[in-house]
Amino acid sequence: MKKILLIYTGGTIGMTKDYESMTLKPFDFQNISEKIPELNLIDAALDIYSFDSLIDSSDMNMEGWRNIAEVIYDKYDDYHGFVVLHGTDTMSYAASALSFMLQGLKKPIIFTGSQLPIGELRTDAKENLISSIHFAALSNEENQPLIHEVCIYFEYKLYRGNRTVKMSSNHFDAFKSPNFPTLGESGVYLTLNKEALLIQRKSQLRYYPNLSGEIALIKIYPSMSLEFLINTLNLKNLKVLIIEAFGAGNIFSNPTFNKKLKEKTKEGLHIIIGTQCVYGGVEIGKYEASSIWLRVNAISAKDMTTEAAITKAMHILGNPESYPDFTAAFNKNMSGEHTSSEINFS
Known part of the structure; x- marks a missing residue:
């Protein structure tokens, strides 16, 4: 029988209401089959791994991502697939980070969570959990996994993790993949969009535990403070600045800011240009308002999510x-994080 490891990190999904105090408290996932007896009907053996200290997803960070990745890496040969229970607020960051930290995957890692706790009457936790396990257990005729990447499953849809953003704080359909099709759907039957799935890697699993936080993110807006921009560029130990620009990569014109950009990039600062638009991507040079990026050798984030751009930069740094070449590495499509005809599996 196929074995699936359920990794519980924290989040809304693992809460149940104490009706005496009317507060939410963590649920013991070792007793999950009592709360969701339908799990006993799944044709897979389920093991549980819970973090010693459960983490609200707002407190999830590089150390937490490393802990998740290490559990999967250490137990990789023992399981057919992995399901990670995680808070929704930063789930897209975690899924994106793991897509870069664990490369050469031949098995599924599926993140899921819920908008309502597992103990609530109208909870979405049960369906999200059951279907995530079902997708993680899918196999071909040789009993090998059909999914070989990091995903997010939520409200009947399976997404590539590093293409996904949280779009709603109060709807069950909380996540979207604005620039890439869904990988699968759960209805009467589970269906996979096989053309969208990453192909199985030829290389062996590689684990990259190191991440760097020497990064800053700016979302520009009209009449933005020049002093703030200059102070950000002057931050000590800053190695990467990600700028969420207007539209296809446009920004206001300011000679002082432009001069400082040129100065800092000559000193080795990497500038990455993303877009504030949910759909579409960056096209540096399409408009005059983006021409400054050509003059400072800025890097286009293409149609990557902000979450993917940040975690990819952390991984490379x-x-x-x-x-050794940051720009070349960022431009590579490592794990299907941006739209490209080629994905680098080296």
Whole structure:
């Protein structure tokens, strides 16, 4: 029988209401089959791994991502697939980070959670959990996994993790993949969009535990303070600045800011240009208002999510021996994080 490891990190999904105090408290996932007896009907053996200290997803960070990745890496050969229970607020960051930290996957890692706790009458937790396990257990005729990447499953849809953003704080349909099709859907039957799935890697699993936080993110807006922009560029130890620009990569014109950009990039600062638009991507040079990026050798984030751009930059900075050329590494499509005809599996 196929084995699936359920990794519980924290989040809304693992809460149940104490009706005496009317507060939410963590649920013991070792007793999950009592709360969801339908799990006993799944044709897979389910093991549970819970973090010693459960984490609200707002407190999830690089150390937490590393802990999740290490559990999967250490137990990789023992399981057919992995389901990670995680709070929704930063789930897209975690899924994106793991897509870069664990490369060469031949098994599924599926993140899921819920908008209502598992103990609530109208909870979405049960369906999300059951279907995530079902997707993680899918196999071909040789009993090998059909999914070989990091995903997010939520409200009947399976998404590529590093293409996903949280779009709603109060709807069950909380996540979207604005620039990439869904990988699968849960209805009467489970269906996979096989053309959208990453192909199975030829290389062995590689674990990159190191991440660097020497990154800043700016979302520009009209009449933005020049002093704030200059102070950000002057931050000590800053190695990467991600700028969420207007539209296809446009920004206001300011000679002082432009001069400072040129100065800092000559000193080695990497500038990455993303877009504030949910749909579409960056096209540097399409409009005059984006021409400054050509003059400072800025890097286009293409149609990547902000979550993917941040975690990819963290990954590259944390592994300089593997990526001596930051720009070349960022432009590579490592794990299907941006739209490209080629994905680099080296």
